[in-house]
Amino acid sequence: MAGVALGVPFSGAMAADQPAPMGTSAPVAAAGAKPADDPVQTLRTIIADYDRYSAAIDPITAGQRGNQAARRVWPDDSPGAVRQRQEQLRALKAQLDAVPAGALSGEDALNRTLLEWRLELDLDGFRFDEERIPFTADEGFFQVPSYAAEGTTIRTDADAADWIERLRQLPTYYDIEIANMRRGLHTGFTQPRLIAEKIEKVVQAQAALPAEKSPLLAPLDQLPSIMPPDQRQKLREQALEAIRTAVKPAEQKLAAFFRDEYVPGSRTTLGAADMPDGRAYYAYRVRHETTTDLTPDQVFALGQSEIARIRQAMDQEIHASGFHGDFKAFQHFLRTDKRFYVTTREALMEKASRLAKRVDGQLPHFIGKLPRLSYGVREVPRDIEENYTSGRYNPGSPEQGIAGGLMINTSHLDQRPLYELPALVSHEGAPGHHIQIALAQEMTGLPAFRRDSDITAYVEGWALYSEQLTREFGLYGTPYERFGLLSMEMWRACRLVMDVGIHWKGWSRDQALSCLRDNTALADKNMQNETDRYIAWPGQALGYKIGELRLEALRKKAEAALGARFDIRRFHDVLLDEGAMPLSVVEQRVDDWIAAGGGAATPAGGH
Numbered sequence: 001m002a003g004v005a006l007g008v009p010f011s012g013a014m015a016a017d018q019p020a021p022m023g024t025s026a027p028v029a030a031a032g033a034k035p036a037d038d039p040v041q042t043l044r045t046i047i048a049d050y051d052r053y054s055a056a057i058d059p060i061t062a063g064q065r066g067n068q069a070a071r072r073v074w075p076d077d078s079p080g081a082v083r084q085r086q087e088q089l090r091a092l093k094a095q096l097d098a099v100p101a102g103a104l105s106g107e108d109a110l111n112r113t114l115l116e117w118r119l120e121l122d123l124d125g126f127r128f129d130e131e132r133i134p135f136t137a138d139e140g141f142f143q144v145p146s147y148a149a150e151g152t153t154i155r156t157d158a159d160a161a162d163w164i165e166r167l168r169q170l171p172t173y174y175d176i177e178i179a180n181m182r183r184g185l186h187t188g189f190t191q192p193r194l195i196a197e198k199i200e201k202v203v204q205a206q207a208a209l210p211a212e213k214s215p216l217l218a219p220l221d222q223l224p225s226i227m228p229p230d231q232r233q234k235l236r237e238q239a240l241e242a243i244r245t246a247v248k249p250a251e252q253k254l255a256a257f258f259r260d261e262y263v264p265g266s267r268t269t270l271g272a273a274d275m276p277d278g279r280a281y282y283a284y285r286v287r288h289e290t291t292t293d294l295t296p297d298q299v300f301a302l303g304q305s306e307i308a309r310i311r312q313a314m315d316q317e318i319h320a321s322g323f324h325g326d327f328k329a330f331q332h333f334l335r336t337d338k339r340f341y342v343t344t345r346e347a348l349m350e351k352a353s354r355l356a357k358r359v360d361g362q363l364p365h366f367i368g369k370l371p372r373l374s375y376g377v378r379e380v381p382r383d384i385e386e387n388y389t390s391g392r393y394n395p396g397s398p399e400q401g402i403a404g405g406l407m408i409n410t411s412h413l414d415q416r417p418l419y420e421l422p423a424l425v426s427h428e429g430a431p432g433h434h435i436q437i438a439l440a441q442e443m444t445g446l447p448a449f450r451r452d453s454d455i456t457a458y459v460e461g462w463a464l465y466s467e468q469l470t471r472e473f474g475l476y477g478t479p480y481e482r483f484g485l486l487s488m489e490m491w492r493a494c495r496l497v498m499d500v501g502i503h504w505k506g507w508s509r510d511q512a513l514s515c516l517r518d519n520t521a522l523a524d525k526n527m528q529n530e531t532d533r534y535i536a537w538p539g540q541a542l543g544y545k546i547g548e549l550r551l552e553a554l555r556k557k558a559e560a561a562l563g564a565r566f567d568i569r570r571f572h573d574v575l576l577d578e579g580a581m582p583l584s585v586v587e588q589r590v591d592d593w594i595a596a597g598g599g600a601a602t603p604a605g606g607h
């Protein structure tokens with residue numbers, strides 16, 4: 001699993017919000033305001049202001065939420081806009097501090113807790129100017145337009161006009177990002193050269209694609225049949241002209257920048273600690289992604305203990321398979337025996353689709369409240385598949401009538417073993433990312449910032465927990481599939497030592513790669529891409545295992561405390577019914593549920 005696609009922050013936007021154009025921001029009341037007589041109403045006003053702020057900084061998500069004005073603009077990460085964001089968040093934090101937590105209860109108390117956590121984390125992060133590195137090893141700002149196209153449905157002439165205007169504005173968006181990367185070059189805050197070289201190939205291929213084949217034409221390919229044919233053709237021609245005159249020159253300019261400036265100027269070191277203020281930056285990233293106070297060294301030690309535990313379980317499955325040979329020989333067997341691989345892209349898609357439907361048939365037994373939004377099994381677009389991970393989830397949009405997407409990488413079929421597929425489908429589709437994210441999207445009574453929260457330790461922790469949960473669905477029927485599940489879990493345990501090793505301890509790429517090579521059955525292509533991903537995205541890989549371990553511990557705690565009263569469906573509703581949140585708040589929520597006797601879930605209050 002690689003994470004949720006596709007590089008756009010999940011900051012929410014309510015349908016009535018009007019985002020500011022590039023270079024401006026939504027207004028926020030002045031800092032230091034006196035607390036109002038009604039703390040509940042004051043809090044709700046602050047939350048509404050924060051949701052407007054979120055809509056302004058993320059017009060992609062806002063547009064998918066039905067915000068018409070947002071559908072014409074791109075995100076603005078210019079220094080001036082970022083300074084305005086910082087001022088706005090400081091003002092909101094001052095207002096929130098003036099609302100006494102003890103005067104709130106239920107959802108209001110939980111809203112205050114979660115917003116306070118989010119504001120403190122974001123304000124702390126401003127000092128690192130992360131806008132200087134707007135891409136990772138396999139995604140970034142240059143893929144935001146394609147992501148926006150996939151989430152855009154055109155039903156009227158006005159919808160089409162908005163999309164065409166957005167295309168015309170693309171050069172400004174790219175110019176802002178180029179300026180940010182130049183600032184990174186001047187200050188030594190860049191991606192390593194090996195990552196920059198990978199992305200150079202992607203943007204070069206993007207620039208070379210003929211306008212007629214641009215993925216940004218996709219919204220015009222599905223115009224409503226009720227629209228007259230001549231009008232459909234006219235709109236498509238206008239979009240194609242915008243791509244020719246605005247988009248393609250911007251893509252070519254970006255490709256030239258990577259070739260002539262960014263790759264030659266990028267750093268030759270790997271770890272975040274090697275950048276200016278790098279150790280403080282990495283410590284912040286660890287806190288950001290895990291939602292805990294664990295130090296990098298503590299994370300590393302946890303990874304080591306998990307690796308030892310999982311290796312013992314893997315040895316048991318090797319024995320159960322009847323294989324005669326050591327661990328290394330079994331790895332070679334799994335990576336080379338043809339029974340574990342398909343030979344066509346379609347066959348892999350069919351296998352993944354069948355597994356997804358098997359899971360769907362078991363979901364009501366394990367989760368009480370399921371989302372209405374469906375999901376489909378889709379191929380990773382071929383223009384980005386080379387550097388892409390084996391699978392990913394693309395969120396849908398209930399407002400726009402777009403289903404979620406379980407994305408399967410169908411390239412390099414000799415590197416896509418079937419014994420990993422059950423865990424991959426469980427993680428990226430259901431009961432993993434789709435169930436959690438779609439449920440949150442449908443929580444229309446919650447503030448937008450909670451509906452679209454992207455807290456890694458929760459979002460990815462639930463998805464990794466889901467891989468283990470589908471053991472109870474009967475999804476792993478052979479020792480090979482169970483070993484594949486353990487291999488996927490080992491992959492996440494290795495992340496703890498690899499990420500810290502690279503960014504804190506000065507490891508080389510090969511030192512980090514050796515953990516996967518020596519302890520998993522992952523294919524070489526996957527191991528190479530994953531190692532580069534951790535190099536390019538400090539800390540993100542840590543949330544998965546830490547989140548999963550916390551959720552598993554909470555389940556064991558609830559089972560022990562409630563005994564026969566423990567209901568697995570209600571327990572999972574407790575985990576899922578309030579959207580993503582820091583692990584400490586999840587724990588308090590479960591503790592409150594246990595104390596209440598394991599009945600219907602209630603908000604976690606102000607804890």
